[in-house]
Amino acid sequence: MLKFQKTAFLERCASCSLMLLFLLPLIGGLYGCGKSSAVKNDQILFNIAADSRINDERPVYIVFRKVNRTIFQIDDYDCISDMVYANPPNETLLAWQMLMPGKKEKIKITKPDKSDIGVYVLFINPGQNWKLMLEAPLKPEYQLKVKNNELEESTKGFLW
Structure with a gap:
């Protein structure tokens, strides 16, 4: 009788182990199905294509x-550049x-x-469209093009 109980116990352990080996990857796979791998909900992704002739072929800050709307309309070039170089930086800055x-970022x-x-x-030498407001x-994602001395939003294209 003792031998029968020992064998039955081992068989149950083996079947439980096999079931766990099957269920764990399945549960892990289902857990990841609802997530977006591109961008979290609280983040915005900017795909930026810079033309090779921007800023007289020199680096530029974005x-x-x-x-x-009011603040955006009265913002001038000097005000924005002062904010970037201020120490500490202005609290309204999200990134620069x-x-x-010629590079994509x-x-x-x-x-x-x-x-x-x-x-x-x-x-x-900023052009007329050196700034852009996104309302x-x-x-969750934007495509921006920087051409010559201008900034524009573009639609998602073939190569993006």
């Missing part, structure tokens, strides 16, 4: 800032990064609560 001519920023985003490019509700 700046992301929390704004509203240098762009190299991906920049993730934290989505601001109930704010619009101002995007600014600090060219040596709420904000999308």
Whole structure:
């Protein structure tokens, strides 16, 4: 009788182990199904394509800032450049990064609560469209093109 109980116990342990080996990957796979691998909900991804002729073929800063319509309209070039170089930096700045001519960049920023985003490019000789306002509700991803001395939003294209 003791031998029968010992054998039955070992068989149950083996079947439980096999069931666990099957269920654990299945549960892990289902857990990951609802997640987006590209960007978290609280982040915005900016795909930026910089033309090779931007800023007379010199690097340029791109700046992301929390704004509203009034602030965006009165922002001037000197005000934005002063914010970037201030120590400590202005609290409304979300991110800033240098762009190299002819290169593509991906920049993730934290989505601001109930704010619009101002995007600014600090060219040596800024064109008329050196800044761009992205209004709420904000999308999870944007395509931006920097050409010559101008900034524009573009739609998602074939190569992006």
